[in-house]
Amino acid sequence: MNKTNKLTIRTPEGITFSLFPASPVIRLLAYSIDFLIIITLNMFVSKIISILSIFSQDLAQAFSILIFFAISIAYTILIEWIWNGQTVGKKIMKIRVVDKNGLNLRFSQIVIRNLLRFIDAFPAFYLLGGISSLISSKSQRLGDIAANTVVIWNRNVKEPNFEKLFSGKYNSLREYPHLIARLRQKVSPEEADIALRAIMRRDGLNPSSRVEIFNVISQHFKKITEFDEETLEGISDEQYVRNIADVLYNT
Amino acid sequence: MIIDLDKFIEEENIFWEELEKVLRISDAEPGHKMSLEELKRFHYLYERTSAGLARISTFSAKQELREYLESLVARAFANIHENRRSKTKFSPFKWFFHTFPTTFRKYIKAFTIALLIISAGAIFGGGAVYFDTDAKQVIMPFEGLKKSPTERVKKEESSKGTHLENRKSSFASHLMANNIRVSIFVLALGMTFGVGTVLVLFINGIYLGAVMADYIMAGQTKFLAGWLLPHGSIEIPAIIIAGQAGLLLGSALIGWETPVPLGDRLRKIGGDLTTLIFGVAVLLVWAGIIESFFSQYHEPVISYSFKIVFGFFQLTLLVLLLSISGRGKQQI
Incomplete structure (x- = not known):
């Protein structure tokens, strides 16, 4: 990592290449998109579950609580796992989560970085995570530090003519x-x-x-x-x- | 130094385009499996492009070309050096009865410390209520617990379990979600070098100790045991295991007497933290069901003796799971 906020990876073959950490603002925008998706998804599922209330109001409410909880936690974990470090918000903002060594993510890394949102969001509006991203040379929030991950620009550079x-x-x-x-x-x-x-x-x-x-x-x-x-x-x-x-x- | 850059680009461009095409497919279909021949070709293209990047790096101009090759190599590098485990079929049974208890035992010291912290909190909370009855109003976490235990017992026994009529399922769901949320928070607080985890464990211990002392002092020990043991025998150890995970994270951050760098220390425990917190979640789902559908029924509906025996039986099973299960077998 050098002073220009660039993560330099040296491969076992002796080749070096650079990854560019995404700014906290872009990450916040990506998460806002994902948050909207989570809310929409929950509203949609709640509508479907409400059909259950014909049989049992209690059961419908129980499913509603559990599914809301499951979606809000599992959405980012599952999508990042399936899409190799990307969610819908990250795809739109052209960013990606990678291992600090430039490798693909392991499942445990995805779980830890997402579960630790609980502390990053503390006390409100991702304050702790935001401060951590601003201070960290690799723009890492606490979850990223614990999981050894970095959110980078997903560069797809075309060959110049x-x-x-x-x-x-x-x-x-x-x-x-x-x-x-x-x-x-x-x-x-x-x-x-x-x-x-x-x-x-x-x-x-x-x-x-x-x-x-x-x-x-x-x-x-x-x-x-x-x-x-x-x-x-x-x-x-x-x-x-x-x-x-x-x-x-x-x- | 490349003498003839144009010739070099002309010769290599076809390989870069081919690599880009492979990467595009890989991005579009993350689950895409390559045949052995495709893999060999992919590796060749990666090595050839890497070699090209090494050559172009010594050349002062063509900044954009270098960026292009860097982006290709970076994308291919992640795919070539796959660090995910080979896809063996995941067995929830094996995971719960082998991986989870094995991981738990691996960090038994952290569990013992978490247990001591929550016990210290319980002694403090119990002592506070015992020596100062006014402390109850300050300590008790819920309004319902601030009332007289004798009155509550009388009320709940007379209701014959109807106080949760038509809301048992939603109550269970609420308990599961809330307890799992608290556990994740206890784990996440490990990022405060374990200080936050210690505080939350201690505070929960205070609540527990205060409630226990209050009911025992009111002569409602049997009700207390019958009420708490069926779900508490699972729920409380689960919270302590979450504390174990938090302390593990905190100690990895501190890194006492170890020359291993921070990144490697955290990488080493990553999988184990995941196992512990998923194990905690499974235990809390069970505890939520028991608390809602069993713990809330009191005498005369279910005898306290039966509930107490059931609680101890569960606790024995949990102790057996965590201490014996998975011993002597190869780790998954």
């Missing part, structure tokens, strides 16, 4: 392969990512902000590697950033 983004345009920087090599050496993945994201989001920016943002980014890259003035002549800041991203991402 870089060729489409840069295709068909002449890039004057490509005339200088030695400078491009130096640029690739000096630019960090995060810096390259900033250039790429700026290009991808350019249509969403208003004209004055766009000019300002591309100016800042281009000035930054110009400091890293200096191309001669003739090469950059007549190229706008935006085009310069586009050319930089092109040579960084398209080899």
